Amino acid sequence: MAWIRYAAAKVGRALFVIWAAYTLSFVLLFMLPVKAVDLLFDPQELMTISNATKQKVAAEYGFNKPAFVQYGDRLWAALHGNFGTSVQSGAPVWKAIGDVFPPTLVLAAAALALALAISFGIAFFAANSHHAWLVNFVEALPSATVSVPVFLIGLIAIQVFSFDLHWFPPLGDQGFGSLVLPMFTLAIPVAGPISQLLVNSFQRELAAPYVTTSLAKGGTRSWVISREVFRNASLPALTIAGITFGNILAGAVITETIFSRTGLGRLTQTAVGTKDIPVIQGIVVLTAGLYAITNLVVDFIYPILDPRLKARIAAT
């Protein structure tokens, strides 16, 4: 019973987040200081279009109906997967997004894997090293990576590794070589908050009394770190999975622009530049959906990994 209630609450929250994202983007659309119908035309051609044509199109899209009726119609359509058509390309929004999503997914997955490797590397190193100054230096890295902007890392990477050393191509998305620099550029800021959290929780867990128990029963320090501390210290990193996801997406927009890669980030950037509102709304809802699903997955995994939480859910 408690589990059904727990699952229902979490799924309900996820649905609410997606709905709220849709509604908010709809409201913003209507609060823009332009007429909704004007957004359907290419800004450069807007002056050449007659009022009659505008009215006809407005009627076609239902812009002359009251706002809440439009909201209802569009929400109903969105529930059926129809977010309208892109102003720029004329293609359906889901297709515009679907076309560019796979390369972004590859970049995001590669960057996440690298970010996790960097973060755990830093955390393990800080937990194992005996040299205080080295530990201090490594512990300062996360905050440094958080505060360096993505575009700066990207530009420096291109200058050094493409122009000076000619190791990797500066632009494009052909082959693995072109993935390396964007992957690093994106991974470094994403690794920042994760490693900060991991370094702290490794330290906290290492000071926990159960570590002394495990040492006293005959575990070496590295046994205790890999068999006891690692898992317990990693758990809190799951709680920022949603934030990590947001960081990756935000970073992807900039990374893909700098390296001229096709992807969701580039699409977002172009759509904002051309006020392609249906595409923007589609991206916002997609992002919110992925974010909600990420957190939902974490909510279901966490109790399996931490029996104390399982007991707490059963007791509510």
Add this chain to the structure above:
Amino acid sequence: MTAVPHAEAHLTTDSPVPLLTIDDLHVAYRLEGKLGQPAVRGVSVQVRPGELVAVVGESGSGKTTVVRASLGVLAQNAEVLQGRISYGETDVTKWGDRQFAKVRGPFVGFVPQDPGNSLNPVKRVGRQLVEAILLHDRKLGGPVSRQLALEKLRTAGLTDVGRIFDQFPHELSGGMKQRALIAIALASNPELLIADEPTSSLDVTVQKTILDHLDRLRAELSLGVLLVTHDLGVATERADRLVVMQAGRVVERGPTALVASKPREPYTRRLLAAAPASHNSRLEATRPAAAVGDEPAASPILVTDGLVKHFKLRHHRGNSRLTAVDDVSFSIARGTTHAIVGESGAGKSTVARIVFGFTKPDAGTVTVDGADLGTLDRAARRRSRRQVQFVYQNPFSSLDPRFTVHRLIAEPLQIHRAVAGRPVLDQRVSELIDAVALGPRLLRRRPRELSGGQAQRVAIARALALNPKLVVLDEAVSALDVSVQAQVLQLLVDLQASLGLTYLFITHDLGVVRLIAHTVSVMRRGRIVEDGPVGEIFADPREKYTRELIAAIPGRDVSPGQDVANAGVPA
């Protein structure tokens, strides 16, 4: 020199070779690169097979550093400046992690201080125990190691071991966790057991069974035990030899009977005097008594009548109802102390919360100074709250860490607009800090800059700020070292005399009840099983349960000045 001490070499009790020798140990901690004052200076301890040696001292005396050094698990920033630690005849002072790991388990076992946090929370108890076995004997198969683990749990005094094996730590009580930890310590048949305050967070009756069990193991397995404790009562009752530590040094050592009966050092005498068991009557007030207007017995300040409180419990299989408080009635005469004593889960704290008005009883009434709490409206209840104040167990979690002592004490006065203007407020705050015997220079400090005793005094000053009639003390001295506990109890007795206060004193420790209370109710499973004046309850307990509680008070047989012959060697 790196050979592992051989197990069979020291099994006989009359072996001249001690299991553990600490010789002139000096340890200091490095803070921000600089080596601080040594935490341990010239400590020497020996433990022979079958012998129990107790290291006694207050918090900060360096005893935990001694424990960690002798296990080879000193913090990364600790440095052994001087001295030697030997297991048997092998010098282990310079040993590395891997060498120590081989003998932790088969040679030395460790029972930690805090059973609540000393097991890995995400691993089943059985797995943690099996690991302890397999770390030293990889060849054992799964079923064999499971059988062995179940046997160790039984040796540690647990029944229903099959169920406990598959449970997570949070599903066990504190006493069960401590037994599981003892099983882990015994997993690879050690010869030496090091126990760091193994029972200080447990109920007295559980403490007694755990210590009894350690005694039995010591006799059966001929274990050498190094017991570290702040409680001289526990130490004198159990140890063959005592080592008294103060500020990193050994100030006195010798056979228990001798140290307990003829302490040479004033510090040892102070510790002995502080043990609750060394008093058999209430503490005398050292301040003049206030004139109490009313006839005390005529108008009790607090009357509870037929209190009942149920809690709904939800399990994975259906709901059930827990009766936390079941028909509890008592009254407290003005200017006296009533103690409620019982083990964890007895319902004491629920009674305290009902008296304070935090929890609504399902039945029964609470009358404070003639007013029935249940019939008061919000405003009246707020006014009546000024008359009842609370002091909790842990001052560091009940005092806001960001506030200065001044602000902590001033806050209730400001909330209730009890004083007008800054000068009057400052005046009142310095009166209060003076009343709890702290200096005015502490006013600018924050809680983390105070010792446990000082912080609890601040909490008491805060409780007194609004001139309450009744102060509820919920385990208010339980977290303090025995000697600090004695000082705070003395302060409470003095404040009661000079201000005419009434106390409701909630505790699990019957030992301190005798020092402070006039009357007592013994609670068990939500009910009062016995009540009456303290003297009568101690002299002639009617209930078996009360007798058990009294028997569990550590160090009952010890008091300063006793003959060496009768002094507390364990039976």
